[in-house]
Amino acid sequence: MSSILDTFAFAKRIPATPSIGSTTVTKPDHIHLSFGFAAPDLFPIELLSQSAADAVTLYGRKALQYSGSGGPGKVLHWIQQRSLVHGIQADSNQILVTYGSTQGIDLATRILVDPGDHVWVESPSFFSALQAFRTAEAHITSFPIDGDGVRVDLIEEALLEAKRNNRPIPKLFYTMPTYHNPGGVTLSLERRKRLAHLAETYNFFILEDDAYSELNFTGDRYPALYTLIPQRVIYLNTFSKIIGPGLRLGWVIADSRVIEKMRLLNLGGSIGVFTQEILAELLQRLPFQEHIDRLIAHYRRQRDVLAAALRASFGDHVTFHLPEGGFYIWLTFRKDVNTSAFVQAAADLGVSFVDGKSFFVNPEGYHHARLCFSYVNEEQLVRGVQHMADAYFDYIGRTVS
Numbered sequence: 001m002s003s004i005l006d007t008f009a010f011a012k013r014i015p016a017t018p019s020i021g022s023t024t025v026t027k028p029d030h031i032h033l034s035f036g037f038a039a040p041d042l043f044p045i046e047l048l049s050q051s052a053a054d055a056v057t058l059y060g061r062k063a064l065q066y067s068g069s070g071g072p073g074k075v076l077h078w079i080q081q082r083s084l085v086h087g088i089q090a091d092s093n094q095i096l097v098t099y100g101s102t103q104g105i106d107l108a109t110r111i112l113v114d115p116g117d118h119v120w121v122e123s124p125s126f127f128s129a130l131q132a133f134r135t136a137e138a139h140i141t142s143f144p145i146d147g148d149g150v151r152v153d154l155i156e157e158a159l160l161e162a163k164r165n166n167r168p169i170p171k172l173f174y175t176m177p178t179y180h181n182p183g184g185v186t187l188s189l190e191r192r193k194r195l196a197h198l199a200e201t202y203n204f205f206i207l208e209d210d211a212y213s214e215l216n217f218t219g220d221r222y223p224a225l226y227t228l229i230p231q232r233v234i235y236l237n238t239f240s241k242i243i244g245p246g247l248r249l250g251w252v253i254a255d256s257r258v259i260e261k262m263r264l265l266n267l268g269g270s271i272g273v274f275t276q277e278i279l280a281e282l283l284q285r286l287p288f289q290e291h292i293d294r295l296i297a298h299y300r301r302q303r304d305v306l307a308a309a310l311r312a313s314f315g316d317h318v319t320f321h322l323p324e325g326g327f328y329i330w331l332t333f334r335k336d337v338n339t340s341a342f343v344q345a346a347a348d349l350g351v352s353f354v355d356g357k358s359f360f361v362n363p364e365g366y367h368h369a370r371l372c373f374s375y376v377n378e379e380q381l382v383r384g385v386q387h388m389a390d391a392y393f394d395y396i397g398r399t400v401s
């Protein structure tokens, strides 16, 4: 249908297509292996309902008002305390509560990147971050990952090369060092140290997206990049994977001057004041470590079920790194396979997955796919993989020799 808006010129920097994560779930009987959703049965619903009722009664009259840019302090204080468990020390003026960590990505991009500036990322990378960098009209360059995370040696070579040829150094390098989305891999300690050293030497920021680090299946811990070089890292985390994404609350930890700049862009004052009061009440009642341990046990089991189903249904047609945490298994097929070519056939059979190309800056990654093991139940994981394998074997029977 034509509309008067057809001839209206919207701002050029608005993305032409939505970020893939914003796609809506439409069919209730579908098995969704595509989206990084938390397990709904593990939401602390009862505690949340008591917390919400008490927060409204106790703090509603204040929390429903406008709040200054400082906002209520309880969630911020909780973040400060929990960060210490992970070796991250931050004053309150170094923390900003955000509308999910996605807003942290957006704010970091907006305070650092002018059109034409260079942003370096991993390949594959998180699609919403790529969208933020594209919207900022950045030049995006990507660096491959392997089983130990991003190839820091290639980043070092590229920096040397840029310096030698008087070419631009990136303003920021965006990374998910722990339980990468979609790669499932974790950056080794040695590479972490090297990357921190490069950020210092070449004077760029690392945007460290740490959304999954609490969901650690092995007990092995890696230091956040922030702990290695705090002044050069903008650290992002979120309540989405540990409480629930519908809260839309996350946080940034960075140098106070970085946080100050971000506050200048937060035009509506502090974020989710009312929701923060509810969350603060919840965090006071919730035995947090027990809650996390329950999530870990659940997601680890789900990972194992998905991994076993993949081996049973695909045999040696796929390889993958078994993730030590997080939500995802990243599949690698033979080079001549194009997962986009059977994503619709799989959907027609009742399962969704994300085809590889969605995670790359350039046209590549066709022989990969991302599966998420967090959202559906065990039986659905197995059935979903069978449907996907049916679609795949039908596709290769017809097209790949």
Ligand SMILES: Cc1ncc(COP(=O)(O)O)c(C=O)c1O
Pocket: 036, 099, 100, 101, 102, 103, 126, 176, 181, 209, 211, 237, 238, 239, 240, 245, 249, 250
């Ligand atoms: C790496 C990464 N960062 C950020 C997010 C989004 O987090 P939030 O809900 O806090 O915006 C996700 C969600 O899938 C993610 O995988």
